[in-house]
Amino acid sequence: MKGIVFTVFIEYAEATFGGLVSEQMISSCDLSTGGAYTAVGTYDHREIVQMIVKLSELTDREVPELLKSFGFHLFGKLSAGYPELIANVNDSFELVSIIENHIHVEVRKLYPDASLPSFSHEFTGPDELHLLYESERGLADLAEGLLMGCFDHFGEEVVLEREDLSPGDGTRVAFKMRRVPG
Ligand code: HEM
The missing domain is CATH 1.10.260 (434 Repressor (Amino-terminal Domain))
Incomplete structure (x- = not known):
């Protein structure tokens, strides 16, 4: 890491x-x-x-609570540290939808030895987004904190639900997000 x-x-x-x-x-x-x-x-x-x-x-x-709160903090530091990566992004769902094919791709260019998770997403409605997190490091709590930091960054209210699809080790977790129109 x-x-x-x-x-x-x-x-x-x-x-x-x-x-x-x-x-x-x-x-x-x-x-x-x-x-x-x-x-x-x-x-x-x-x-x-x-x-x-x-x-x-x-x-x-609790460990999960600490990981989430650290993830929230980390999003602020990463977005401030790499402003060019999110410069043209208008809202949280847009950002979440480009983590895999843009943000982490650029991270990999900067740090070829980065260990990144894999994400796939699907819009299920104008204000509904599903995201699947997969990583052998099992840092789904960190991912959840980063997502909460992202919603906060854009000043949006988003209801987040999650389902652990792995045997309880956080290596494969589905997030369902519903944006509350402001
Ligand atoms: C909501 C947005 C984001 C999510 C959910 C997310 C998720 C994650 C997670 C969970 C990890 C830990 C590695 C793993 O689980 O295997 C990670 C690593 C990382 N992410 Fe992201 N990320 C997001 C945005 C960003 C942004 C904006 C940057 C800006 C540069 C970034 C840069 C990195 C870096 C540098 C690492 C460390 C890679 C390593 O340790 O080798 N991420 N990301």
Whole structure:
């Protein structure tokens, strides 16, 4: 997993739970870098999972809740960090529909070693979009948080439902989104 996700995660932990908690989280995990990630490096994604599990113990929050809240935060950082990737996008459903064939394609050009999930989508009505997330890393909670961050970015109200199609490990998850016209 790319270092940018790690650096934003550590920033998120610090900003949300304070420097002490974030230091405790780092020092009690077995990390290849000792917690010193660089944005352009690539690291084992299990290190971020290890840190989230530790953060959950330290803060008494559930892991899925932490992943979603981190995903929400991450969307803001990614969209601000790569403004050209979403410059001509007008609404959240348009953005969601171009993740697979545009956004993550550009990410792959920037970082050829990126480990990206696979998405397929279908519009089932003018205000209804279905999205299928597939990834062996099982980060559907992170995907859900990113989606919520995306709706927030465009100031839209979207009702999100999800169904885990995998044996409970979040590797294949269907999201159904219904936009509440504003
Ligand atoms: C709602 C929009 C988006 C969703 C749902 C989404 C979803 C995801 C998920 C779930 C991952 C984790 C990898 C995995 O699950 O296998 C990921 C990785 C990533 N995404 Fe997206 N993404 C979105 C938008 C963006 C945007 C706007 C950028 C801007 C550059 C971006 C850049 C990246 C990068 C750099 C990674 C890390 C790749 C790696 O770790 O090797 N994504 N994305």
